[in-house]
Amino acid sequence: MTEATNSTAPARINGMRKIWWKEAVAYQIYPRSFMDSDGDGVGDLRGIIGKLDYLAELGVDLIWLSPHYDSPNADNGYDIRDYRKVSEQFGSMEDFDALLEGLHARGIRLIVDLVVNHSSDEHxxxxxxxxxxxxxxxxxxxxxxxxxxxxxxxxxxxxxxxxxxxxxxxxxxxxxHLFAQKQPDLNWDNPALRGEVWDLMRFWLDKGVDGFRMDVIPFISKDPTLPALPEGVKPQRHYAEGPKLHDYLREMRREVLSHYDCATVGEGNGLDQEQMRRVVDERREELDMIFQFDVVEFDRDAAGNPRDWTLPEFKEIFARQAASMDGHGWTTVYLANHDCTRPVSRYGDDSPEWRAASTKVLNALLLTQKGTPFLYQGDEFGMTNFPFTEIGQFEDIAVRNAWAAAEANGTADEAAFLARLNRTSRDHSRTPMQWNAAPQGGFTTGTPWLAVNPNHATINAEAALAEVDGPWQFTRDLIALRKAQPALVYGDYEDLAPDHAAIFAYSRAIGGAGIAVVLNFGAEAQVFDLPEALSAPQVLLSSGATLQGQSVSLPGWTALICAWGQA
Missing domain, CATH: 3.90.400.10 (Oligo-1,6-glucosidase; Domain 2)
Incomplete structure (x- = not known):
């Protein structure tokens, strides 16, 4: 156990507390889809261990491991049967210990999922x-x-x-059960239950894990009167920030987290901007970071259906997020996780002509924004959505239940349902990691639990590593640049062209110097003039854009990052 100490005031940069988890670049691993070591078609811990050098070479220094616990898998591991046992599908506790040791030996920290709004009904x-x-x-x-x-x-x-x-x-x-029938909600008003949670947290922290990603943590406190859901209100808004949420998070900090050098990131589903600000305000001693949901909800209508969106709408989300970090709080930056579709298919252009280029632009955005960036497995080289053609190909419990309900009430329209899912299903991100052009993408020697995308023959990690000017190498360079430039972590954020329909340009500044990022979010070439106040710009990294004086020329889907004010 590492005791936290308050003997000296923490160092601050640009008015913000300097700490390792703000400076980290995180990478999410969905274990059942990352790498299968034994040919049973399901990824496992030994598979991850075999890829640790890949992660180290990419340059990430924090792994978020999705649930690895014993589970009946009604919701792919988010229904936990035993919080202190590794799923037999994934291996053993010895394998987990070896994984943790291998990560730490490479200077990579590990956070694991804390899923304590509910358990499995088999717990x-x-x-x-x-x-x-x-x-x-x-x-x-x-x-x-x-x-x-x-x-x-x-x-x-x-x-x-x-x-x-x-x-x-x-x-x-x-x-x-706010989720599946096999996921009964836990009663956090019971102090004995909270004590059990504190004990299981200590179990993993004492093993050496470096923190937790907290699943649907805003839902843990329920109003004991269980008030009816008002008409027109989203369920997640109704369930979030119950009357004792902040009391319980402060108790968690006092009883457990304050005694370890660890990081916490909460899933902020249902919270608005002000509510999230309260959860991560360091003066309140609750959580360190939060996953805001605006970026993965703004392109959906009230019913969750895809809608057309504009780049200014997209930019506004990041401006709001940056503003929420007022010197006392912190957040995360992400474009995907295990509950989302693939970024290049959602925000970029996944056509053969533009997939690689738009992947570079999206990863440049992710790794130069304010907040701790979380990269999802496969997005470093631009994995795309899966071309689903029938309902039976989906494994997601939410999809299966929704289709069963539609059939039961006579509203089943397979063509429309499939069209929607091809733009929204969580299974797009859960298809196995594409390691090479071999059968099953090199993920397994058996039959994968979820089909491998047929484009693995050309889109895979092995091919990406060999591509000198490809997305993987560019992402590695972006990670290295972020680590070398404090302004990309602690710098103030200013949108330089909030209304531009194709250019996403912003500055990250500490004092009178900083970094400028200019991104072309489209196939048409663009020219953008940097403000004169961003003096003496010098190119640090480019995916094909060029700089002449203050003028940036950007071919379709290109990125340019330059230093300014440092001459």
């Missing part, structure tokens, strides 16, 4: 809770009698279709 706590209303762990979960009409206790919906309540015949009550 020992829930198994005991179902034995009767007087069982020792009954109050670890949220139970209610039927409504006066005999129906569910309230109108809360599950995120995975249907009501958020399931009837338990043995005890004659409903239990709450």
């Amino acid at each position: 020992a706590w829930f198994a005991e809770a179902r034995q009767g209303r007087d069982s020792a762990t009954r109050d670890y979960y949220i139970w209610r009698d039927p409504a006066p009409d005999g129906g569910v206790p309230n109108n809360w919906p599950s995120f995975f279709s249907g009501p958020a309540w399931t009837w338990d015949e043995a005890s004659g009550q409903y239990y709450l």
